[in-house]
Amino acid sequence: MMSVATCGTVSVTALGLPDSIAIPAAKGTLPKAAFVGKSLISAKLKAHLVNDVASITLLGLLRPANAGVADGVRVHEILVLGLRLNGAGAKVPEDVVEHIAAQRKGGILFVCVRDRTDSPAKADAKAGSPAGKPAQSSQSSKPSRSDRPVQSAQPSQPVQPGEQCALAVRRRIPGRAGHVEHFSIYTGEWQDPADMLVELEGTTMDEVWDGLCSQVILGSADHADLDERIARRDLIAALEADEARLAGDHARAKDPAKRNEAFAKLAKVRAQLKQLRTQ
Numbered sequence: 001m002m003s004v005a006t007c008g009t010v011s012v013t014a015l016g017l018p019d020s021i022a023i024p025a026a027k028g029t030l031p032k033a034a035f036v037g038k039s040l041i042s043a044k045l046k047a048h049l050v051n052d053v054a055s056i057t058l059l060g061l062l063r064p065a066n067a068g069v070a071d072g073v074r075v076h077e078i079l080v081l082g083l084r085l086n087g088a089g090a091k092v093p094e095d096v097v098e099h100i101a102a103q104r105k106g107g108i109l110f111v112c113v114r115d116r117t118d119s120p121a122k123a124d125a126k127a128g129s130p131a132g133k134p135a136q137s138s139q140s141s142k143p144s145r146s147d148r149p150v151q152s153a154q155p156s157q158p159v160q161p162g163e164q165c166a167l168a169v170r171r172r173i174p175g176r177a178g179h180v181e182h183f184s185i186y187t188g189e190w191q192d193p194a195d196m197l198v199e200l201e202g203t204t205m206d207e208v209w210d211g212l213c214s215q216v217i218l219g220s221a222d223h224a225d226l227d228e229r230i231a232r233r234d235l236i237a238a239l240e241a242d243e244a245r246l247a248g249d250h251a252r253a254k255d256p257a258k259r260n261e262a263f264a265k266l267a268k269v270r271a272q273l274k275q276l277r278t279q
Helices: 043-052 094-101 120-126 205-217 226-252 256-277
Strands: 053-062 078-088 107-115 163-173 182-187
Touching: 043 053, 043 078, 043 094, 078 094, 078 205, 094 107, 094 163, 094 182, 107 205, 163 205, 182 205, 205 226, 226 256
Parallel strands: 078 107
Antiparallel strands: 053 078, 107 163, 163 182
């Protein structure tokens, strides 16, 4: 049997992805210098790449032929790239993810691995969330109630107790045609690698990529209408912040007119939230 590339203890097969996309161990290690590129990079980014990332490994490569799906219009191949981070409690280096992902037109699913921050027993007690728990990013909030949860993988073999794993993606933010494109980095929750399961959903590479992004961002393998669901999730988060602020304004208001004004605004926000949450 072929020995497959790993990032720490994590391989694509350990994540539940098909053997057909796995990269041989002998070909997986990538030099960090290869990602510097021809353009100058900031001292901060260089420091993160050199000091925070211990190694970069190509774990898998999805193409229509080995993924068993049709080619996409936007996406033709997807890399599964492992980032082994230095130190316990390391954070996902979002600037490194941005820099590497920006160099490719296709999608990249980043598999970040770090040393566990506490003992296995304590970490197991904390790891009660399913794989694909909603991502944390500058746009993160609660997931849509319509999103179905991703199933957790059952451990098939002992995993070194000292590691945790998190997924990350770089995704384009929808905008008007002809305008400058903007992207956001989304990261999932840290969890035991044995509890993480990545699903391939869809019949085209575009749908597979959206499904992977959905698992990282919303905790659901559903690829349908992803941009709309992200926008709804973000709007709910913004309205919840408005609700908390207006509730405080209403409670503090002494003047009856201002109190009534705050109450009217609060009622409007709560009506919007109710409508969005039932969609």
